[in-house]
Amino acid sequence: MRTFRRIRKNIKLKNQEKPSRSKELSVALQITGDFDYDIQIIRSTFEKSKDVIIREFKIGQENKLNAAIIYTDGLADSNMIQHFILDPLMNEPFDEVLANHTLESNNILRWFEKSKLTIGDIKEIPDFHELNNAVLTGNTVIIIDGNKMAISASTLGWEDRGVTEPASQTVVRGPREGFSENFRTNTALIRRKINDANLLCEQKKIGKVTKTNVAVMYIKGIVTDSIVEEVHRRLDRIDIDGILESGYIEELIQDETYTPFPTIYNTERPDVVAGCLLEGRVAIVVDGTPFVLIVPSLFIQSFQVAEDYYQRADIATLLRILRITCFLIALIGPSFYIAVTTYHQEMLPTPLLISLAAQREGVPFPAFVEAIMMEVTFEILREAGIRMPRAVGQAVSIVGALVLGQAAVEAGIVSASMVIVVSITAIANFVFPAYNMAISVRMLRFGMMGLAASFGLYGITLGLLALLLHLNSLRSFGIPYMSPFGPFILEDQRDTLLRFPHWKMLSRPRLINQNNLKRQKH
Incomplete structure (x- = not known):
């Protein structure tokens, strides 16, 4: 002992x-x-x-x-x-x-x-x-x-992926360079676009264990000081053991509102970040990820792409209107079909009504159940295509959709018209430039289908009104989410649904920027 x-x-x-x-x-x-x-x-x-x-x-x-x-x-x-x-x-x-x-x-x-x-x-x-x-x-x-x-x-020398073309935001015309996982490479790509001493890069470490480098970048004299102060305040209050991707930061600093809509924008493209900085926004660069956060974010921003400013104004305007149309199709396409075929058959021309009735003969389920089954099936195929190896993922999703759709019609489980409606809806969903906005629409679509099955077109109208009220209640770092539509700013309509020529876009967005509104002389 x-x-x-x-x-x-x-x-x-x-x-x-x-x-x-x-x-x-x-x-x-x-x-x-x-x-x-x-x-x-x-x-x-x-x-x-x-x-x-x-x-x-x-x-x-x-x-x-x-x-x-x-x-x-x-x-x-x-x-x-x-x-x-x-x-x-x-x-x-x-x-x-x-x-x-x-x-x-x-x-x-x-x-x-x-x-x-x-x-x-x-x-x-x-x-x-x-x-x-x-x-x-x-x-x-x-x-x-x-x-x-x-x-x-300073002897930093680890291997990185290098500057390659971004996979999530491709363009036909425009720069092919995208951010990488290297923190200093990303800040250098932004500085390469904006050669101005007023472009400030304030750096801090977040995460008690990971100590991840985070940079706040903005242009002094253009950005509103209150937005920069609010960004720093929200970043400084983060108390977490690790930050592994910019999604951590996005969720921790976003406005505390329960909403499916993204109130913080993210991008892989340096030219998009440079354009947003010139409008008076703030960029948040996180080490270890190619996705840079941009605040404040507006609803209309999710339907704008960098290529809009590299094409002629009339082409860019047409494409923006097409994206908004696809947004409506993806949101209420199946709901409208359910409402019309269930409650409002008188709205259809007689030959079309007879054709739809003939297709639905022998289908044991109502239109709402048909739509739910097809939408869930397509979501499963979409997720499987993303998670599977790249070489076979696309083939499985495409072949699976074709085979299952054809087999379901021949077996009499769903009608051919429902397969067409769900397919058009899915294709319209792919038109959105912002992936997180597309996910929001995918979630809201099921709620709109339930309202259409319960109340018909009145339910769709009620859902759209509730959605509009919700969007107008949102803010992103103090800026109304639906700006410049609500509140309506006439001068800012030159770069929303329409894209005026560059020589007519004389001022920056008014609510985002209050210091230096003028872009160019008349």
């Missing part, structure tokens, strides 16, 4: 002598300047992280001064570390400097900063908390014996 107690006591003493990893990660202990002690703390912190490299060496050809570099393998560029850090520190003579060096000062550290380290971004680090963050974000930290500060050198 005494032997067991003695062993447990020895283990306890050893644990007390060894720095605790959790303690070092949570408490911002200052760097002491005692090289052996500082390295011991760093080694205990990253004891089980084999991808964190701690390389000790002697400075100069005379080997008089202890030093070490700490970096994460895979996040830092090993070639930069070798050529711009290790070679200058290990292979050059420092007789005079080392002779004048005293352990109580940081003079030698600053001398290395100014004279020998040729890396662009260098930052002094006073404590182990900042040191850990620097190492885990791809920087290389340099510790020199006798110095109570460390140096963080």
Whole structure:
């Protein structure tokens, strides 16, 4: 028994002598300047992280001064570390400097900063908390014996996907570049579009564990200051352990209203972000995702694409009207068919009514049940096509729809006219440029079908009125969601349903921008 107690006591003493990893990660202990002690703390912190490299060496050809570099393998560029850090520190003579060096000062550290380290971004680090963050974000930290500060050198060098064409927002005419998962690449793509010193990029870290980089970008002098303040206020109140994609940020900062409609816009295209910034909006760039958030977002924005501004005004106007028409078809197409065939047959021409009656002969279900079955079947096929491997996903969704539709008609489960209506509705749903708006319509469609089955055209009218009232009650960062229709702003109608020529769009949206309204001279 005494032997067991003695062993447990020895283990306890050893644990007390060894720095605790959790303690070092949570408490911002200052760097002491005692090289052996500082390295011991760093080694205990990253004891089980084999991808964190701690390389000790002697400075100069005379080997008089202890030093070490700490970096994460895979996040830092090993070639930069070798050529711009290790070679200058290990292979050059420092007789005079080392002779004048005293352990109580940081003079030698600053001398290395100014004279020998040729890396662009260098930052002094006073404590182990900042040191850990620097190492885990791809920087290389340099510790020199006798110095109570460390140096963080920017050596980011991980592999990324590169700049490719965005998959979710393709265009016939326009730039083919899209955002990637690399945070700095994304901010650089936006700066490449807007070469102005007033384009500000304010950066912060969100997530207690992931410490994800988030940038707020806007153009000073164009954006309304209250919108920027509101964005920062909502971002600062986020208290969560991790941010893995911009969808986390979107859900945490959106206006607290229960609605299926997106009140924050997202895009993969730098030209779309640049256009929104020039209108006075704010962009939120999140590290690790190609989707950039834009606030405030308006309802009409979901039906506008970048290509509208690269085509002639008449073509862009025609396509916008087509998208709004498809929105109505996707929302009330099956509902209108259910209402007319169930309650309002007198609205149909007699030959068409006879044809529909002949098709429905032998169908055991009412029109509402037919529509529900076909819509659910199509949603299953659509989801299966998305989740399956790309090579077979499209083939399964197309062939499945054709085979099931034809088999259902021949088996007498549904009518051929219902298959046509559901197919047109599904195709119209694909016309929407904004994917999250298309999902909203898909959800609302089932509610409209229920109202049509219960009350006919009166139910559809009631549903549309309720939907219109709901849309007018929404706000996005203080801006009415249905602007410039409600409130109605005549000047802003030049870029809503219609797209006037560029030489006629003289001003920016009035509710979004209150500082610098003029785009160009008359």
